[in-house]
Amino acid sequence: MEISAVSCSCAHLSSETDYVDDAITEYLKFVNPNSCCEKLENLLIHGLLDGQFEPKEEKSKQQFWLHPLHHLSLSAYTTLASAYKTRASYLLALNPEMDELQLEAFDMSRTSAAYSLMLAGATNHLFLSESSQIASVANFCASTGKSLLMLLEAVCGNC
Numbered sequence: 001m002e003i004s005a006v007s008c009s010c011a012h013l014s015s016e017t018d019y020v021d022d023a024i025t026e027y028l029k030f031v032n033p034n035s036c037c038e039k040l041e042n043l044l045i046h047g048l049l050d051g052q053f054e055p056k057e058e059k060s061k062q063q064f065w066l067h068p069l070h071h072l073s074l075s076a077y078t079t080l081a082s083a084y085k086t087r088a089s090y091l092l093a094l095n096p097e098m099d100e101l102q103l104e105a106f107d108m109s110r111t112s113a114a115y116s117l118m119l120a121g122a123t124n125h126l127f128l129s130e131s132s133q134i135a136s137v138a139n140f141c142a143s144t145g146k147s148l149l150m151l152l153e154a155v156c157g158n159c
Contacts, residue, residue: 019043020072024079033083033090040076040083069122077119081147084112106154113147120144 020043027036047065066073088108091101120140127133 016043016066016072020076024075027079027083031086033086036083037080037087040080044073044076068118069126074119074122077115077122081112081115081119081143084108084115085147088112106151109147109151109154113144113151116140116144116147 020040023036023039023043026032026039044066066076085108088105091105091108095101120137120143123133123137123140127137
């Protein structure tokens, strides 16, 4: 099996673009963060296998993964950070006193903060080679700081 992060064909990139756009639209239009997270993480983890998004057992197929700094990856990280934050809010809105939901919401918040931190690191890396990205870097760093503060507040609130 070959692995390529750079040389995927336009057909594969078009499929990935459509898949990412559909997942993001599902989240934004239909407010379905669970499905969005599942789809985007499936693409990021398993990649695209000959035009299919479900992992296959055949080893002879060529598999493509997005580079972590690819614009589709960055869109996915941005959406995942937001979707996990939304999922955590939904859980706490259901029953804020239930310990199981609080733990699950904390895990969702932690995942959101991790995606925010990854996004801030990626945009900082891009800034090093293109200084016009300073506004994006500042925005993502501020967002990451807020996510980390919210996570810290959740930890300290449960102490």
